[in-house]
Every structure is written in C-alpha cells, then in structure tokens.
Amino acid sequence: MFEKILVAADGSEPARRAAEAAAELAHRCGAELHAVHVVHAVKPSEEFLRFAEIEHIGPKPEFLTLVMPPGPERTGRPFPAVAVTRAMMEAMAEPALRAARDAARAKGITKLKEDVLSGDPAAALLAYAQSQGVDLIVAGRRGLGALGSLALGSVTLKLCHHAQCPVLTVP
C-alpha cells in the first residue's frame, strides 16, 4: 500500500514509538523507510559572515542554531551557538536517528535511509516528503517539548495541516 514512509525523529519517546510503527508498516508493505531529523537552525546573514571573517573564526558557519549548555551552565534554556558545520549537525542529529534506527532494526528493518536536514522542522519535513515522493509520514503526537496540555505538538500539528499525503500520529 505504501512505498515510501518517512518517520520524523526527534529523540523523544513518542518518536521512538513512531519509528516502531513505521518500521512495522514498512515491513508489511515492503516500503522504503526514511528516518529524518531536522536541526532547528537558520542560515547566517551576510553581515554575520563578514563579522566572522573579520574576527578570523575557524570553520565557516553553515548554520546558526541553539544548543543546551553542558555542565554547571545548564539552565534548562538553550544558548545561541555559532559555527555549526555540517559535521556538527550530523553529530547533533545522531541520538535521534540512533533511537529511530534501533527501533526499526528491532522490527526487522535492514534497509533504512537516514537524513539530517536543517531549518524549521515541519517545513523541512514537508519539503522532504514532497521532493522524495513520500506517501506516508509517521510522527509522535508529542516530542521533546512535551509541555502544556495540548494533544499535539506544534511540528505534528503543522504536518497534519499541510502534508499532501496521509500522516500517522503515534501517542
């Protein structure tokens, strides 16, 4: 029934269950499974890149994003971070993708495609689904934010509103 299934991976418990459900469906349908994580990031402005060049910074930042500070500076709020290169983004995505990969493998899936995107998570997932011809998106109802009493997180809500294909939400 489905040929290309996308599972949205953010490292949360609902996303892990979404990966299990997606893997089971992919297995039954003989579908391709794509696990995708989006690093919430923005492109640096020209002004920022000029400033960075004048200050002789190390690797050219490809993206600007937020990170949770480790150790005693951990405040529960992310800090702005710069100089995020492609390699760093891949490292940031790894825990979320690993969780999806492990859940999929436990369901017997061996052929799994993994991708790391950047930008607004919902917009990036929707663009990916369109460009890759995905025919089912599977996402957790909630994710890492999990604050408040809303039934659906904001990423899943946007996916349900705007996707051109069916969306399966997993509690």
Ligand SMILES: Nc1ncnc2c1ncn2[C@@H]1O[C@H](COP(=O)(O)OP(=O)(O)OP(=O)(O)O)[C@@H](O)[C@H]1O
């Ligand atoms: N950055 C991301 N990359 C890939 N998938 C994501 C990402 N963020 C969320 N998702 C998907 O969306 C699901 C719901 O997460 P969502 O972010 O919508 O809710 P939340 O984190 O509980 O609330 P908030 O709206 O505060 O972020 C996750 O289980 C996951 O499947």
Ligand SMILES: [Mg+2]
């Ligand atoms: Mg979230």
